[in-house]
Amino acid sequence: MSIAALAQSMGITLKALFSKPVTIPYPDAPVPLKPRFHGRHVLTRHPNGLEKCIGCSLCAAACPAYAIYVEAAENDPNNPVSAGERYARVYEINMLRCIFCGLCEEACPTGAVVMGYDFEMADYRYSDFVYGKEDMLVEVEGTKPQRREAAYTGKPIKPGYTVPYLRPELEGVKLPKPPRR
């Protein structure tokens, strides 16, 4: 046992004492996520506002958990919803079945369904886990429980994550604001 080594180890702990803790106090502070995190899906739009989704159901076919349900309908040529012939009249993902593998994103021919970052989806009722188009289109911020709470308290949605940058696939998604303090 070398006394010099003991003294050295005391120095190491002293240095550690004055370093910043690595703990992320998660509910108080957002979690730093990597840009390729697999979170709640986002249904993106073209720059002209038309939905990218053409209702082809390839995502549903690729889904290993059978979590996606798509019902397509013909576009009204005068007032189209999507850029193709058809659009998804119903687009539902059951978040309880979803395993967030991202195969839907890989299968999508138009890049319509993209994995986003939201992950705080814990809720009370089974039906609240089935996310429809109104829950996943790009302009929608947060998850269902987050939006419900925001509507109840009147405060803006507080995202539980930060990302250094957004993937280009997430067209139109806004970066969450950097955490306060």
Add this chain to the structure above:
Amino acid sequence: MKPFQGTGCRANKPGERGTCSPNPSPAFYKRIAAGAQFVAGMALAAESTPAADPTATDPLWMVGIKAFLVIFGLLTAFAYMTLIERRLLARIQIRQGPNRVGPDGLLQPLADAIKSIFKEDLIVTRADRVIFVLAPMISVTFALLTFGLIPFGPKDAFFGYDPWVINLDVGILYVFAVSEMAIYGIFLAGWASNSKYSLLGSLRSSASLISYELALGISLVAPVVLVGSLNLQQIVNWQYENGWLILYMLPAFAIFLLTSMAEAARTPFDLPEAEQELVGGYNTEYSSIKWALFQMAEYIHLITAAALIPTIFLGGWRMPGFMEQIPIIGGLFALPYLWMFVKIALFLFFFIWVRGTLFRLRYDQLMVFSWGRLFPLALVWFLLSAMVVAFQWPVAVLGWLSLLSLVLFSAYVILTAKPKPRAMPGVGAGD
């Protein structure tokens, strides 16, 4: 009982030796014998016995109030010591520590207290019930008894009363006697639990505590011989006149620091409660508030040690002497309480720091370290300082000897240090 003529035997100037007997050793042993007799007879009654302290001026009710304050303060300090220790250990491990209860976790001790009081209080069926209940009480009572000796300021600094609970002439002996008694709590706990782990833990801890008590005692005899008094206040005053004892007694200080860590069962020497090997040591079968009492005793031992070390070696409640000359803060020199608290906090931090860094010694290493290293070292240093006092050499000799021991120790450290592994050739960091 005759009070000790404390500072008469100071050895700073040869001219002052007239008041002292040429060979102080017999007188000193007489003192020790008298002190031991006194402690054996009246250790517990000492606080309330006016004959023990002819200089006591405080009325008994005031002593009672101060005793209550000391106990209350110690228990609060214990509670927050646990929190501070957990936070600091967490920071050493780059975590945050408990910060949920109250602002920044400040109410955590309260939550812990509530939890440990309302937990189920188990008494093992085959335990010796009376001793099983008595053991933690013995532990915590004798842990609490020591602290009243520590002077926190000059006379009359506590609202016109003395800032200490008792002023015993046998001061250090009393400390030893009482802290030895705490071993009974540990041993009886292990025995009364009627469990293998408890008995093993208590045997281990009694063995280690008794071994370290030897080196502890011998290391303190040297400053006592030099000062010529066992009274803590006279030791503090001696340091005011002659400089801090750590300057003259560096090896004794180092040994006392180490052994007092062992006395409080702190990490390098925490075999009594080696959780990984012994389940919990002597307190395996204890739960709820009884277990908390053992923890309390341990932490109070720690706080007492952190108060004793500066009192004996670092000038007590006074600030460092050279700061007296600095104009603005020099006025704080004799401020009671402040410096004592600062010094206690320093040592408590040191203990936590050591706990966060070092590992537990193996049992044989522990014993070898105590009997083979600390004990002979303490003996040698005691003999040296006794020689200096007996031959009436100037006290500066001890200062030089301390310096020499420091040099020898550093040389030993440097010589035994393992050479750094060589840099790989071609990496470019070398040369």
